[in-house]
Amino acid sequence: QKEVEQDPGPLSVPEGAIVSLNCTYSNSAFQYFMWYRQYSRKGPELLMYTYSSGNKEDGRFTAQVDKSSKYISLFIRDSQPSDSATYLCAMQETSGSRLTFGEGTQLTVNP
Amino acid sequence: EAGVAQSPRYKIIEKRQSVAFWCNPISGHATLYWYQQILGQGPKLLIQFQNNGVVDDSQLPKDRFSAERLKGVDSTLKIQPAKLEDSAVYLCASSLRSIPRAYEQYFGPGTRLTVT
Numbered sequence: 255q256k257e258v259e260q261d262p263g264p265l266s267v268p269e270g271a272i273v274s275l276n277c278t279y280s281n282s283a284f285q286y287f288m289w290y291r292q293y294s295r296k297g298p299e300l301l302m303y304t305y306s307s308g309n310k311e312d313g314r315f316t317a318q319v320d321k322s323s324k325y326i327s328l329f330i331r332d333s334q335p336s337d338s339a340t341y342l343c344a345m346q347e348t349s350g351s352r353l354t355f356g357e358g359t360q361l362t363v364n365p
Numbered sequence: 366e367a368g369v370a371q372s373p374r375y376k377i378i379e380k381r382q383s384v385a386f387w388c389n390p391i392s393g394h395a396t397l398y399w400y401q402q403i404l405g406q407g408p409k410l411l412i413q414f415q416n417n418g419v420v421d422d423s424q425l426p427k428d429r430f431s432a433e434r435l436k437g438v439d440s441t442l443k444i445q446p447a448k449l450e451d452s453a454v455y456l457c458a459s460s461l462r463s464i465p466r467a468y469e470q471y472f473g474p475g476t477r478l479t480v481t
Binding site: 262288298300 | 369396405406407408409410413420421456458467468469470471472473474475
């Protein structure tokens with residue numbers, strides 16, 4: 255069983271839609287939860303991170319972590335064509351420095 | 366601030382040949398990472414350096430992969446001999462610190478390797 259599971263999609267939505275991206279995990283030691291965005295032919299870039307459980311909002315993006323269910327989500331409001339990319343969840347233990355990534359969800363926002 | 370530089374951007378080799386990738390991290394970043402990203406998968410850490418020293422190479426196939434970071438700056442990742450399953454994008458990343466904020470990594474554009 256993979257430590258981090260993520261639906262690879264692809265996901266296609268119209269401009270302005272609310273997008274929900276999700277990951278589940280099995281390692282209880284994960285304490286940092288991140289979302290990276292990766293455009294085609296580029297390296298990943300950090301979008302948001304959350305420590306332990308809770309919500310975090312940054313503009314049109316909201317990250318949620320539910321440690322009791324081992325489930326994290328990223329919501330994108332008022333999605334734009336420029337949001338079209340692959341979104342990777344990643345997790346880290348407090349005591350370690352290795353990031354464990356999900357497979358990534360490919361998102362297309364159609365104008 | 367200049368980003369993480371990698372070269373070459375693309376490489377095509379035949380199986381059993383050798384190949385080397387180069388990475389120049391962001392100035393001042395002590396921690397350097399090499400990842401392998403197979404098509405349709407997330408990046409997998411191959412090796413992590415803290416300055417000149419190796420912190421984590423538990424997922425590096427040491428029978429064919431090697432990496433070094435001389436003088437705590439640039440790094441080279443080598444594959445010898447290459448196999449078909451090594452076809453992937455090799456990403457280099459760097460960060461100012463590793464624990465606990467390893468997530469603050471800056472990635473280069475990657476080198477896309479095709480082994481035929």
